[in-house]
Amino acid sequence: MKLFVNNKEIEVPASAMEKRIVEFLREDLDLTGAKNACDIGACGACTILVNDEPSRICIKLVKDFGGQRILTIEGMAAPDGTLHPLQQAFLDCGAIQCGYCTPGMVLTGHAFLLKNSHPTRDQIRQAIFKNLCRCTGYQQIIDAIEKAAPHYQREERGLQAASAPEKQTATKNSKATTLAKGEAG
Amino acid sequence: MGLLLCCQAVELTVSRKSGKVKLLNAVAAHDVGCAVNPEMVRGQIYGGMAMSAGYALHEEVKAPGGKMTTLNLNTYRIPRSMDLPEMKVIIVENPDPVSPTGAKSIGEPANEILAPAIANAIFNATGQRHFSSPIKLGAQPEPTACEEGCK
Structure with a gap:
């Protein structure tokens, strides 16, 4: 069985299948x-993202995650060690004290902001409720989550801008082909 | 040691049907002497208020017959994000002449005074005094004609 943890493919040995995934990680x-x-899955300190959805892994087994894309807090920062803007916002706002809930909070906030990059404070409160x-x-x-929201808005706009020119070129190409056909006709 | 003064206030509603308490607003003003790291001071005060709200409304260790039944976080209910209101912190700097940096303590003072504020606010809303925590409210009596008239 294979797991995709932080963009790395990992082969799971058969002996680890019945382990809880939090212990395996x-x-x-x-x-x-x-x-x-x-x-028992009550506190959320073990939260990781499975296909961009927050999941509590202290009550789940490794075999339930075959072929899934897993993101842990170690995969949030860039490979060179630069913190993700959401992590930086946690630092800047003083949102870390003992740090035990922080990985779960950052990942829950990340999953929430990927879905909703214009959140109200009440929506954020609901998102981190668990x-x-x-x-x-x-x-x-x-x-901190509110402070990091503009980054996700920019990313969203960037994605839209990146996909929009493709459409334009596609339409241009189709026009060109129709013209070419017309000329030929 | 210098004198340490602090004050917290809370605004809440009590549901007449279920007796459920909902916190709407909370403000804390603390004399911290000198705020060495203001963001961390704010964090301590927010955290203290949250804990105190938990003491006042949810948290209870149950041990019937001497056997503990609140063993984990599913039975010992600490405040979740939705239980807490938007909180505001006012830092007052009034240096302590005796301490080397002028700072005073903040961890514990922030921790203990929102619970009495909540008890007082519940008294203000319902007319009942509660002297033990957590405060458990049942269904509230129907408003009297006088109360209705006042509204």
Whole structure:
């Protein structure tokens, strides 16, 4: 079985199939960002993204994730170590105190902003509802996610701009072909 | 040691049907002496308010017959993001002449005074005094003719 963890393909040995995936990530792959806190899926400290959807992995087994695309907190920053704008916003807003909930919070916020890049504060509150934090009172986490939203808006616009010229060239090409056909006719 | 003064205020509603308390707004003003790292000071105060709101409304260790039944976060309910209101922090800087940087403590002072503020606000809303936490409210009595008239 194969897993795609942080854009790397990983072959899972048969012996690890029945392991919980949080243990597999932490112990076998040394990705210790996802924390195993409550062990029953109540707190959200183990959240990772599976196909861009937040998932609590402390109650799930490795075999449930065959062929899925997994993103952990280690895959958020650029390969050269530059922090993702959302991580930077967490630092700038002081949204980290003990740091135990932070990986889950960043990934939940990332998944939410990918879907909704113009959020209101109430929507952010609802989005991180399932993640528990004892230190920050959530206020600065919400500030941070709000602060990072413009980056996702720019990315969204960039994607739209990138896909729009293709359409234009496509229409131009089709016109050209019709013209060519006309000339030929 | 210098005197440490602080004040927190809260605005809330009590549902007449279920007795559920919803926090709408909370403000905290703390004399921290000297805010060495203002963002971190704010974080401490926000966190303290959140914990205090938890003490006042949700958190309870149950041990019937001496056997603990609140063993994990599914039974010991700490505040989630939706339980908390938008909070505002006012930092007051009034340096402590005795401490080397002028700073005073902030971790614990922020932690304890939102619960009494909530108890007072519940008294203001319902007329009932509560002296133990968490505060459990049942269904509220129907408004009397006088109260209706006042509205």
